[in-house]
Amino acid sequence: MMSSDSSSGYGELSAQDLLHLLFKINHLLQRQFEMGLISYGLPEQLTGPRLRVLLEISAAGQIRMNELAKNLGIKARTVTQFVDALQKDQFIVRTPDTSDRRATILQLTDSAKSLMERAEEVMGEISNKLLERLTLEQRSQLVEILWQLDSNRTEFSTKDG
Amino acid sequence: MMSSDSSSGYGELSAQDLLHLLFKINHLLQRQFEMGLISYGLPEQLTGPRLRVLLEISAAGQIRMNELAKNLGIKARTVTQFVDALQKDQFIVRTPDTSDRRATILQLTDSAKSLMERAEEVMGEISNKLLERLTLEQRSQLVEILWQLDSNRTEFSTKDG
DNA sequence: TATTGTTATACTCTATAACTATA
DNA sequence: TATAGTTATAGAGTATAACAATA
16 A cells, blocks of 8 residues: 555655545544543543534633634534534524624533533643654644645635635 | 634644644635536535445445445444435436345446446546645645654544444 | 344435526 | 534544454
């Protein structure tokens, strides 16, 4: 699969192999990250996407479902589902927005607030562990590379624009 | 969210910010990769995971469902579903394994074979485009970094081992 | 008894379309 | 008419548990 040369010449990979390697390692890291959260005692219902929702609410203090959808890049329907699940588990509460009665405002419950504090700590520790093998120089290189990749933004046209 | 310093000091990110940046860019790249496949005229049913299944079968020539599950790191039940879908779309065929009548062997159909040739080309082109902003040096650095991250393998214990 | 694949079932993430209540 | 959120529905990806056929 990967024009193999397991000695040291890893600079010789094709773009495709490099990209696949990136996808693979990223997937592994995400897996380890999520396992880390659980192993540090965070509730298992807190999947990656749900955690992202809570972090967004936490950062905002309070936020409309509307805006949450925009921030997370997901659709209103999807937010409703997250909110249903998170409310059922008592992580958040819905309150009607008095200034616009169509809207709903989300807030963390008190218990979720302390959970999020813990989550922040834990995420910091996990991140340190996952990246511990990288030298400072490699970290800067990685940032630079990611930055470059982000600014690339190749546009592949799809039928629907 | 990200201890901001939008000038140039991107080497100063915390491990957590760096990891999140990685996750984000990776997600973006994967999205662009999939959009690229479609924009090059590959069938839309060919989602990322399904493509991976076909690539695995293609590489093997023929393969047992059993082994496919192992190679992809997914469960037998999940393979059945992929195979059902891919067979319905006439990308693959099931044939009984005469040497072990419990087993089923998978092969690409002829049309899928030529599709996969095309897919390989297209993936190469897309990869080149997505990584075109990286210098050769950055590519080596990235490989080195990913390699390092792969060898890290922090083990977070979960309840079930 | 162990293994291969399937049926039955379920859960998460995501989406579109139609609708309600409000603006 | 446009916006905020919900109901209804769907589909992809993943899983566990129970089971049939075979080893």
